[in-house]
Amino acid sequence: MKALLQRVTKASVSVGSDVVGRIGPGLVVLLGVAEGDTEKDAQYLAQKTANLRIFADAAGKFNLSAPDVNGELLVISQFTLLADARKGRRPSFVEAASPTRARELFDYFVEQARASGLKVKTGCFQQHMQVEIHNDGPVTVLLDSKDKLPEPPGA
Numbered sequence: 001m002k003a004l005l006q007r008v009t010k011a012s013v014s015v016g017s018d019v020v021g022r023i024g025p026g027l028v029v030l031l032g033v034a035e036g037d038t039e040k041d042a043q044y045l046a047q048k049t050a051n052l053r054i055f056a057d058a059a060g061k062f063n064l065s066a067p068d069v070n071g072e073l074l075v076i077s078q079f080t081l082l083a084d085a086r087k088g089r090r091p092s093f094v095e096a097a098s099p100t101r102a103r104e105l106f107d108y109f110v111e112q113a114r115a116s117g118l119k120v121k122t123g124c125f126q127q128h129m130q131v132e133i134h135n136d137g138p139v140t141v142l143l144d145s146k147d148k149l150p151e152p153p154g155a
Contacts, residue, residue: 001041001105001146002081004030007054007139011074013123014130021121026071028133031109032081033102034095041145042105046112048148049073054139066118073113076123076131077106099126 005027012022029049055064055071066073079102083091096102103125113120123129 001034001037001045001109001144002032003045003049003143004032004078004081005049005052005054005141005143006030006133007136008074009134009136011134012132013074013076013121014132015124015127020124020129021074023072023074023119023121025069025136026066026118027073028131029073029075029113030078030081031075031106032078033097033105034082035097035101037097037101037105037145039105039108042109043112044145044148045143046109046116048143050113050116050118052141052143054141067116072119072121074121074123074131075106075110075113076129077102077125 008026008028010024011028012019014020027049050067051065053062053065055062055066055069057063079093079096082093082096084095085091097105106125110120110122
């Protein structure tokens, strides 16, 4: 599972002419679910997203997380994060999870993010969306659940 985080001053997502999600300062999370991902991947990324210190403190250092600054999340499903463009000119998406499984894990990620106390808005799964992002910094971080460190023995 991959999550592309963008720190924003504000963001919104529309389907057609309807705004379906809008946040103030916080993070836009573009979330891609891969074949073989599990609830553990979603939980790990939701916790990592909520607790990642990418907001500046009074000294301008990245010492604060989204909850520390009352940041909001706008979570958008983005299967194209799983694109494999190594061969040819057309990307392959065979690594992306099926829509049914991706929806289950997307919803679980959102549930876990809300459990952290954050205000969370979403786009519309499997819809063509227009996302307006006011990137702050810009600060953009890619997280991959496959990159997590192994748990210590007995954990």
